[in-house]
Amino acid sequence: MDTKNLTAACVLLSVGLGFGLTSFYGMNVGSALRMGPGYFPLVLSILIASIGAAIGIKALTVSMPFRPQVAPIRAVAAIIVAPILFGLTVRGLGFVPAVALTTLSAAMAAKGQRPLAALIIAVAITAFCLAVFYYGLGLPVRLVGPWIGV
Amino acid sequence: MTVDLISNLALGMSAAITPHNILFCFVGALLGTLVGVLPGIGPTATIAMLLPITLSLSPETSLIMLAGIYYGAQYGGSTTAILINLPGESSSAVTALDGYQMARQGRAGPALAAAALSSFFAGTIATVVVAALAPPLTSIALRFGSPEYFGLMVLGLAASIVLASGSVLKTIAMVSMGLIFGLVGTDINTGAMRFTLGRPELADGLNFVAVAVGIFGIAEILRNLETTIERTAVIKRVAGLWPSRADFKAMIAPACRGTALGSALGVLPGGGAILASFASYALEKKISKSPDRFGQGAIEGVAGPEAANNAGAQTSFIPMLTLGVPANPVMALMIGAMIIQGIVPGPQVATSQPVLFWGLIASMWIGNLLLVVLNLPLIGLWVRLLTVPYTVLFPAILAFASIGVYSVNSNTFDLYVMAAFGIFGYVLSKLEFEPAPMLLGFVLGPLLEEHLRRAMTISHGDVMIFLNRPISAGLLAVALAVLSIAFLPTIAKRRKEVFVEED
Amino acid sequence: MKLTVTIAALALSVSQVFAADYPERSIFMVVPYAAGGPTDTIARLTADAMSKSLGQQIVVENVAGAGGTIGARRVAEAEPDGYTVLVHHIGMATAPALYRQLPYKPLEAFEPIGLVSDAPMTVIARSDFEPKTFEDLVAFIKQNGTNVTYAHAGLGAASHLCGTLFMSTIGTQMTTVPYKGNGPIMTDLIGKQIDMTCDQATNTVGPITQDQVKAYTITSEARADALPDLPTTAEAGLPSFKLGVWHGVYAPKGTPKEVIEKLTSALQAAMEDSTLKERFAQIATIPAAKDQATPEALHTKLDSEIKRWDPIIKAAGQFAD
Numbered sequence: 001m002d003t004k005n006l007t008a009a010c011v012l013l014s015v016g017l018g019f020g021l022t023s024f025y026g027m028n029v030g031s032a033l034r035m036g037p038g039y040f041p042l043v044l045s046i047l048i049a050s051i052g053a054a055i056g057i058k059a060l061t062v063s064m065p066f067r068p069q070v071a072p073i074r075a076v077a078a079i080i081v082a083p084i085l086f087g088l089t090v091r092g093l094g095f096v097p098a099v100a101l102t103t104l105s106a107a108m109a110a111k112g113q114r115p116l117a118a119l120i121i122a123v124a125i126t127a128f129c130l131a132v133f134y135y136g137l138g139l140p141v142r143l144v145g146p147w148i149g150v
Numbered sequence: 151m152t153v154d155l156i157s158n159l160a161l162g163m164s165a166a167i168t169p170h171n172i173l174f175c176f177v178g179a180l181l182g183t184l185v186g187v188l189p190g191i192g193p194t195a196t197i198a199m200l201l202p203i204t205l206s207l208s209p210e211t212s213l214i215m216l217a218g219i220y221y222g223a224q225y226g227g228s229t230t231a232i233l234i235n236l237p238g239e240s241s242s243a244v245t246a247l248d249g250y251q252m253a254r255q256g257r258a259g260p261a262l263a264a265a266a267l268s269s270f271f272a273g274t275i276a277t278v279v280v281a282a283l284a285p286p287l288t289s290i291a292l293r294f295g296s297p298e299y300f301g302l303m304v305l306g307l308a309a310s311i312v313l314a315s316g317s318v319l320k321t322i323a324m325v326s327m328g329l330i331f332g333l334v335g336t337d338i339n340t341g342a343m344r345f346t347l348g349r350p351e352l353a354d355g356l357n358f359v360a361v362a363v364g365i366f367g368i369a370e371i372l373r374n375l376e377t378t379i380e381r382t383a384v385i386k387r388v389a390g391l392w393p394s395r396a397d398f399k400a401m402i403a404p405a406c407r408g409t410a411l412g413s414a415l416g417v418l419p420g421g422g423a424i425l426a427s428f429a430s431y432a433l434e435k436k437i438s439k440s441p442d443r444f445g446q447g448a449i450e451g452v453a454g455p456e457a458a459n460n461a462g463a464q465t466s467f468i469p470m471l472t473l474g475v476p477a478n479p480v481m482a483l484m485i486g487a488m489i490i491q492g493i494v495p496g497p498q499v500a501t502s503q504p505v506l507f508w509g510l511i512a513s514m515w516i517g518n519l520l521l522v523v524l525n526l527p528l529i530g531l532w533v534r535l536l537t538v539p540y541t542v543l544f545p546a547i548l549a550f551a552s553i554g555v556y557s558v559n560s561n562t563f564d565l566y567v568m569a570a571f572g573i574f575g576y577v578l579s580k581l582e583f584e585p586a587p588m589l590l591g592f593v594l595g596p597l598l599e600e601h602l603r604r605a606m607t608i609s610h611g612d613v614m615i616f617l618n619r620p621i622s623a624g625l626l627a628v629a630l631a632v633l634s635i636a637f638l639p640t641i642a643k644r645r646k647e648v649f650v651e652e653d
Numbered sequence: 654m655k656l657t658v659t660i661a662a663l664a665l666s667v668s669q670v671f672a673a674d675y676p677e678r679s680i681f682m683v684v685p686y687a688a689g690g691p692t693d694t695i696a697r698l699t700a701d702a703m704s705k706s707l708g709q710q711i712v713v714e715n716v717a718g719a720g721g722t723i724g725a726r727r728v729a730e731a732e733p734d735g736y737t738v739l740v741h742h743i744g745m746a747t748a749p750a751l752y753r754q755l756p757y758k759p760l761e762a763f764e765p766i767g768l769v770s771d772a773p774m775t776v777i778a779r780s781d782f783e784p785k786t787f788e789d790l791v792a793f794i795k796q797n798g799t800n801v802t803y804a805h806a807g808l809g810a811a812s813h814l815c816g817t818l819f820m821s822t823i824g825t826q827m828t829t830v831p832y833k834g835n836g837p838i839m840t841d842l843i844g845k846q847i848d849m850t851c852d853q854a855t856n857t858v859g860p861i862t863q864d865q866v867k868a869y870t871i872t873s874e875a876r877a878d879a880l881p882d883l884p885t886t887a888e889a890g891l892p893s894f895k896l897g898v899w900h901g902v903y904a905p906k907g908t909p910k911e912v913i914e915k916l917t918s919a920l921q922a923a924m925e926d927s928t929l930k931e932r933f934a935q936i937a938t939i940p941a942a943k944d945q946a947t948p949e950a951l952h953t954k955l956d957s958e959i960k961r962w963d964p965i966i967k968a969a970g971q972f973a974d
Binding site: 004005007008011012015019022023027028032033034035036037038040041044045047048051052054055068069070071072075076079080081082083084086087088090091099102103104106107109110111113117121122124125126128129132133137138139140 | 185188199200202319320322323326327329330333337339340342344345368371372373375376377540541542544545546548549550551552553555556557560562563564565566568569572573576577578580581582583599602603606611613
């Protein structure tokens with residue numbers, strides 16, 4: 001069994017099935033001559049799912065070990081949370097706290113990063129972003145949002 | 151014609167080479183470079199942000215400065231693509247493929263120099279093309295209706311399969327996935343919402359910058375965080391800033407071919423320019439004697455697409471100058487700027503405002519010259535950025551990318567899209583899927599469907615429209631040929647194997 | 654819930670205290686369309702002229718998406734302190750009919766400030782299209798029906814509204830061909846790939862005067878200065894076929910009255926600004942008269958336009974969501 005390609009096949013099959021079922025049941029498919037909104041996505045979904053099936057069947061017949069090196073869960077979480085934090089806070093807390101939180105979260109992704117060092121990095125980057133985006137480029141944002149002050 | 155051309159260019163030069171205009175062209179190019187180099191911020195966002203600065207200037211100076219910002223931003227975007235694998239727009243996604251690999255091998259300097267020099271070369275040729283051939287090229291572009299665009303897109307997709315260095319099947323799967331992600335949003339024919347999960351923010355589709363930054367940039371940061379990083383840079387050695395003699399030799403032909411491809415495709419409004427850098431990369435890889443090096447840091451893979459990209463950026467001014475029609479969002483911004491300055495865009499500009507018209511064309515070349523002068527010394531500085539400890543660099547990249555993605559539409563939802571595609575891109579890379587073909591599919595998906603369905607509407611459901619029109623029939627035939635070539639090596643290899651067994 | 658009420662109350666009281674000193678900082682003007690388009694251009698010109706009399710900068714913020722409803726919603730939900738305003742066009746009035754799940758009610762979620770402009774539409778065709786006059790065109794369409802292709806820039810776009818109105822007025826269907834935006838339509842029209850469209854004079858003055866496209870009629874009361882030879886729909890025998898793309902400025906509901914008054918008088922002053930007048934004229938756009946740049950006039954216009962378009966759009970059976 002080739003675990004890597006089997007996983008790849010599963011990804012393709014789920015994308016194909018997910019989009020395919022949505023287009024088949026949720027949209028008007030129409031015909032090749034009068035295409036509805038679901039026609040083109042359905043064709044693509046079938047193609048993706050068939051490629052997934054082909055890769056999967058082939059993966060079952062061969063044997064190959066798969067031990068990928070994966071980033072630690074702490075790093076993945078810290079990196080992914082960073083832009084989400086920015087999105088959640090930029091309008092409410094304002095630009096400065098949002099950038100600070102984002103960089104702080106991201107900085108904590110590095111293994112063995114001490115909170116104080118992360119804080120220093122966050123402050124420095126926030127100051128830089130403030131200078132470049134707000135003062136330099138006039139980005140239309142509020143520095144401090146309505147959640148904190150007026 | 152030639153006499154006219156020379157006198158027109160002379161008029162343009164005399165307008166562009168006033169100290170005042172050169173200064174603003176330089177300021178524009180510098181600002182564009184500096185903003186464009188921020189991760190996640192491509193030319194469109196840069197121009198939109200810097201637009202207000204130009205409005206207080208005279209029309210000529212303001213347009214010259216805007217053009218400078220445009221080239222500068224484009225150049226800055228390639229710099230981030232090469233240094234940290236973070237493309238700000240579709241064309242620099244291709245530059246990232248080999249440019250970033252070069253940077254990892256300590257060859258960031260030669261990669262940046264290759265990008266700068268081939269861009270300058272392409273810009274010089276394309277300026278002459280714009281000046282000399284704008285009207286005939288426009289009349290060719292006008293013969294491109296939906297069937298022709300459909301043919302072109304199919305050809306582009308067929309060529310993209312050559313892009314991949316891995317499995318052909320996986321590449322086709324990635325292109326198809328890109329196409330389907332590109333369809334998220336409102337169906338323009340019926341107004342039906344597709345795959346929007348009930349979110350109005352998705353009504354206009356997934357944001358390109360969010361997807362690209364996620365799938366390239368964030369996935370790359372995650373890959374780098376796999377190993378324990380000390381307070382050191384990812385790239386330890388930086389060997390030589392300047393391309394070697396062998397590098398120069400390898401660059402010349404790809405830059406020429408890229409320029410030709412880019413100049414031709416850039417003229418087509420609505421999608422032509424997008425294909426230029428992808429097409430150039432595919433072409434270089436196909437005709438290379440050692441296609442295996444592509445994706446591993448081949449300098450041809452930087453020089454060709456960068457030339458194509460810059461030539462296309464230049465010739466995409468042609469539809470705006472001759473028809474007053476914007477070829478891309480950047481041109482739409484330029485047209486908006488012209489109206490605010492009191493100039494009605496359109497074909498009459500060349501006759502009613504000759505100084506402005508030819509001054510703008512001349513400033514294209516001056517802008518390119520200033521950029522190369524500006525950027526060659528900057529290479530040392532950019533490369534030094536890579537020696538910033540990674541623990542500082544990647545939080546900064548995330549902050550810039552978040553701000554950049556947010557600034558496009560002031561839309562927080564795009565940030566969640568970026569995070570989701572970051573994870574998805576990371577998983578895909580672990581499974582040995584390549585992100586570039588997906589990005590091409592993503593850009594072409596909506597166009598492919600739009601032109602296919604529009605052609606079918608116009609022909610009242612007659613498929614023969616694609617074969618009755620010579621240009622579309624020709625493009626589809628070439629696509630078929632390219633596809634069979636893509637599968638040929640495998641066929642050839644099998645035949646060889648069979649032969650060996652018989653022997 | 655309690656907290657939001659408290660915060661809202663606090664914000665309201667605070668903003669009332671400061672209303673007298675308004676504006677103390679720069680104002681965000683939300684444009685619900687991409688930078689570079691006609692609405693963006695009109696907003697930037699207006700913002701520039703208004704900031705002269707307000708003494709504070711007005712920053713244009715493009716919040717594009719979903720036919721302008723995302724930007725409008727943003728402003729509807731913004732704090733009513735006068736530091737966030739919206740510029741929107743006729744789409745404000747057609748959204749309730751096009752979007753069944755519209756998250757705000759145009760007449761209730763905003764304080765109108767005033768009308769900004771009105772731009773007539775022009776009916777244009779490829780340069781070698783057979784009909785010579787507007788009467789010929791109507792007869793030709795009635796005869797050929799769906800063999801005639803009509804291009805529009807997506808549901809809810811001005812060209813879509815104009816086409817829907819045109820077809821319902823003459824009682825004949827054409828084959829509609831949707832595009833993304835007006836730019837590609839103009840290219841295909843100049844390239845003779847499609848038959849006709851109807852677009853804001855803002856976009857068509859250039860191609861018409863250069864004879865790249867054939868023009869039939871203009872949908873305004875009077876002929877446009879930029880296109881003096883083009884007959885109005887009334888002159889061409891179809892007086893009920895009349896529409897314009899109008900723009901208005903809005904603030905969120907609950908914005909203090911003093912602030913609205915300041916914004917209205919700044920808008921009225923802007924409409925007299927010589928640069929603005931000159932630029933508007935170049936793109937065949939008429940600045941609002943003083944009695945039109947008022948909250949009452951905008952409210953009346955919005956109300957009547959919502960009532961006008963609702964049955965037309967519903968009869969066409971088209972929804973954008």
